[in-house]
Amino acid sequence: MKIYTLHAKQNLPITMEEAWDFLSNPKNLKVITPDYMGFNIQSGADIPMFAGQIIEYIVTPILGIKTKWVTEITHVVDKEYFVDEQRFGPYALWHHKHFIKKIEGGVEMEDLLHYKLPFGVLGQLVHPFLVKPKLNEIFEYRKNKLVELFGTL
Secondary structure, eight states: OOOEEEEEEEEESSOHHHHHHHHTOGGGGTTTSOGGGOOEEEESOSSOOOTTEEEEEEEOOSTTOOEEEEEEEEEEETTTEEEEEEEESSOSEEEEEEEEEEETTEEEEEEEEEEEOSSHHHHHHHIIIIIHHHHHHHHHHHHHHHHHHHOOO
16 A cells, blocks of 8 residues: 655745635635646535535546545644545545645745555556656646745745
């Protein structure tokens, strides 16, 4: 059983309140997700984030194949961090921690993602040339979009 990790950090010249208000609003996921992913929230994003919140999406991660993705917000500490975990979707495991901390001139955002692919050895074989590059591309898009929206430190 291979569990993969993706770790990303980014500094933004905004207040903790601005960062939290944007990042903890599930509706903003569409803003920071590439258009080709066909990301559409189906339910669960119409109220402020809370532990236990279930959010349903439709995404098109590869080859134009639409996939239902259901995540649960499992932990929330206001203006510090939140965790989303996949309950149904394309991964065998998806555990994504989002940290925000105040730094001089703004905030540091940190993502720590642990994920496991389905299909055992087959999943491991496609990871280096299909899944890992796609996740890196998505996180790079998010980084660039956040710079476009808020600037850079």
